[in-house]
Amino acid sequence: MNILNNPFLNKGTAFTTQEREKLGLTGALPAKVQTLQEQADQAYGQFKSKSNQLEQRQFLMTIFNTNRTLFYYLMGQHIVEFMPVVYDPVIAESIEQYSEIFTRPQEAAFISVDDQDHIEESLKNAADGRDIRLIVVTDAEGILGMGDWGVNGVDIAVGKLMVYTAAAGIDPAQVLPVSLDAGTNNEKLLNDPLYLGNRHERIYGEKYHTMVDKFVAAVEKLFPESLLHFEDFGRSNAAVILEKYQDKILTFNDDIQGTGIISLAGVLGAMNISKEKITDQIFLTFGAGTAGVGIANMLFDELVREGLSEEEAKKHFYLVDKQGLLFEDTEGLTPGQKDFVRQRSEFENADELTNLEAVVKAVHPTVMIGTSTQPGTFTESIVKEMAAHTKRPVIFPLSNPTRLAEAKAEDLLKWTDGRALVATGIPAGDIEYNGVTYNIGQANNALVYPGVGFGAIAAKAKVLNEKMLADAAHALGGIVDPDQPGAAVLPPVSKLQEFSETVAQVVAQSAIDQGLAQVTDAKKAVADMKWEPKY
Incomplete structure (x- = not known):
């Protein structure tokens, strides 16, 4: 009976007659031997019968707890x-x-x-x-x-x-x-x-x-x-732990690095659509915690790779937290925030820059990314002020869950006459506006960390460094179709498995190119490691 209680080995009603005899399961299951697809059809019918999403999750967890193969086969469909x-x-x-x-x-x-x-x-x-x-x-x-x-x-x-x-x-x-x-x-x-x-x-x-x-x-x-x-x-521990170990072991912090990768990928996708240069953008990060600083770091590194000096690149960033714009004398700064503070002498009205709207009016950002968990803070007046100074404003309200998002994608399009290039932290459906169907990219770390992690593991990499992460962002940002009207800045979740494999191969190849891998063939390493849900 132990095998029926082992979710990694259990097949449930899919055990064949021969397997049941061999494993001592004769009479312990109904006579019908089901295929994996029959089990999946049966389970999906039960899933659809649940009255709300939490009940659906609890039902799926029951399958997860008893039969991992069935769970992932069903999820794949x-x-x-x-x-x-x-x-x-x-x-x-x-x-x-x-x-x-x-x-x-x-x-x-x-x-x-x-x-x-x-x-x-x-x-x-x-x-x-x-x-x-x-x-x-x-x-x-x-x-x-x-x-x-x-x-x-x-x-x-x-x-x-x-x-x-x-x-x-x-x-x-x-x-x-x-x-x-x-x-x-x-x-x-x-x-x-x-x-x-x-x-x-x-x-x-x-x-x-x-x-x-x-x-x-x-x-x-x-x-x-x-x-x-x-x-x-x-925020007091995340960066400290990452900095201590990232050069010593194979490690990854999703909130710092994953959020940074997906944001960079989204911005690169937006640049593909707008035909603008990333080095010409002014970045405002609203919410300067672990995620906000991680995003700023990833974008900063990209500007340096594109030819800007570190000093010049830093001038492109404005971090806004609960105190307002972060200055060199702001109290309670984290080590990560200190890298992006501004000088009060840059502004005639520095003492007034204590809220998002005042900062937007002062710096005219072209890219605004929210990780604040402050719902509704990307207001109509702020968005219109931003849109007045840039042709294609890039706006990513990334806070989640849904009730904490800085804005709704539909509102951002309406307030900018369809000009905004939007990605959200939670799933958003297509939006019809002025005869155009807008696909909204989901800037969820789930689009990137599976491929990044899998590629590093498959390559048996010694570390997971900034170059590998940047290569992953470019791979993801390059998948979008920039010429389609209403195109999303990031690829859709429906292709998650497909582009996770692409990202994994890119990361593995990056590790090989840098001499950090214990394999020589990225595609083979990824293919050999890949698990498929089948009996």
């Missing part, structure tokens, strides 16, 4: 429909209710800041002898736009790994979601009798970083060929 259900935005509801609806740990490892002597043992137990090649770890301090969700945030690691497999084809038996439970500052969780995590305020400082260091050391010992993907860490 309905990837556009399933992506928002298994990942963003529905995963936000799932995280909020994680402790209430908990049934299984989904083969995750739970590491506690209060029990650091058992970190290696915890990883070994959760892996259960599997050949782990990919780990997504979160401490859940900065989940989506939701903030601190403690141990509930492990759902984001599970969801990220689902997308890795569905999009790029990493073997689901070779992945491991990890929760680093450092406590939580979320009073709602601390007061919830059902909460499953450490019931104390979040730990910072030496004790926290000792846990991270012990965790990384254990990963390197147990899974030396794995990629370590950091996810949704708070």
